[in-house]
Amino acid sequence: MPTINRLAEMHDEITAWRRDFHEHPEVLYETHRTSAKVAEILKEIGVDEVTTGVGRTGVVGVIKGRNGGAGKSIALRADMDALPMAEETGKEYASKNEGAMHACGHDGHTAMLLGTAKYLAETRNFDGTVILVFQPAEEGGAGAKAMMDDGLFTRWNVDEIYGLHNQPGTPIDHFATRSGPLMASTDEFTITVKGVGGHAAYPHNTIDPVVVGSQIVSALQSIASRNVGPLQSIVISVTFFQAGTAYNIIPDTAKLGGTIRTLDQDVRKQAAQRVKQVVEGVCAANGAGVDFDFADGYPSTSNHPDQTKFATQIAAEIAGSSDKVDENIDPTMGGEDFAYYLEEKPGAFIFLGNGESAGLHHPKYDFNDEAIPYGCSYFIKLVETAMPAT
Secondary structure (H helix, E strand, O other), rough: OOOOHHHHHHHHHHHHHHHHHHHHOHHHHHHHHHHHHHHHHHHHOOOEEEEEEOOOOEEEEEEEOOOOOOOEEEEEEEEEEEEEEOOOOOOOOOOOOOOHHHHHHHOHHHHHHHHHHHHHHHHOOOOEEEEEEOOOOOOOOOHHHHHHHHOOHOOOOOEEEHHHHHHHEOOOOOOOOOOOOOOOOOOEEEEEEEEEEEOOHHHHEEEHHHHHHHHHHHHHHHHHHOOOOOOOOOOEOOOOOOEEOOEEEEEEEEEEEEEEEEEHHHHHHHHHHHHHHHHHHHHHHOOOOOEEEEEEEOEEEEEOOOHHHHHHHHHHHOOHHHHHHHHOOOEEOOOOOHHHHHOOOEEEEEEEEOOOOOOOOOOOOOHHHHHHHHHHHHHHHHHHOOOOOO
């Protein structure tokens, strides 16, 4: 197997860490137990520096190479947070925290980076410095930005940054990525239609916000088909529509919300402007008022060309064949706050196969522990190749 032999000896220990994290999931910035456990393990395995409380509950570890850490510095990132949902895996290590579950594999990402740290701290077979970034709140909380705002790139010197995410449906020993836009921006909008309520038997005496809201839902779909070029990617989804309390009452208001996903910054700006115009236009045409709120989400995750080429070369070595690395995967309209790091520093984000498992964010999902040696080996080989010991 092309993975590093030492990891076979470490596999049970890393798996135990992973399952412990899985059993005790914590959401957003509430990763207090997880962060403490990460810091404890980093200290036990001999990492040179451990700093907690970065970006509220993030942890940063530092490992210096054989030359004392001089020269290049590479950051490796793992996300630690879980999702606010109930688990249905039936595993013996299933979540003990009601309403929280590691349904996206961040338990696996954290354990793999700890395994990487243990190996690198033992061997020091590199020159330069490795910055280990254990991040909270990837799932909607912009934990990456919080860590940056708290000095991630000023308190620690970082030349390049790399991350990975497991991918269900892709074989264990396979990788996938692409140069340029890999994942979409994740903006959100909330619309409150202000009508005039009344008796459902006399709709002509009302301004029905349900009808107006329904027209908005339909009209927003024309933005993708008529306002953006057919070769440009955009998704506009209305994901909730709340109105009314009774069968015979037309309500005064209706509340709608959803997400805008794009891969291009110009399209992102155009879509935000156009959504607002469409909403206000439909409401005006029906005599309704409106409150429109727009929230910038994560930017598009866009890999840097040189670092992506390097990452795919390393992945091919670990996979044992370039045929097992898709270096031009289709972009996904899912989002990832690793995007903030890539706006500031060169780097690359890559997907690692999780085998045939339930999909991400599914109550029956579980990270596949057989992927651990591949994720650890990828990070280790990346460091040792980018910063070879002299």
